[in-house]
Amino acid sequence: MTKASFIRVWFTFATTYTCLTLSHQIGDDYFNGAKWPWLIGTVLLTTIVWTTSSKLKELK
Structure with a gap:
């Protein structure tokens, strides 16, 4: 796994986690x-x- 692919995977995971968790908390609170x-x-x-x-x- 290259650094570029690691950054892409990390960015996608971090964005997914943040958006879904934040929207869930906003809905609850x-x-x-x-x-x-x-x-x-x-x-x-x-x-x-x-x-x-x-x-x-x-x-790259």
Whole structure:
């Protein structure tokens, strides 16, 4: 595993964990256990990973 592939995997994992955990906490703390912040977090996660994947592929 090269450094570039490690960075790509780490970034994807960190983004996934952060978006899903934060949206779950926001739903529990501020919206009385609502699940729709999780949907917004998933859309945000997909957008972040999709837009940065081309830049991360440039790493060698």
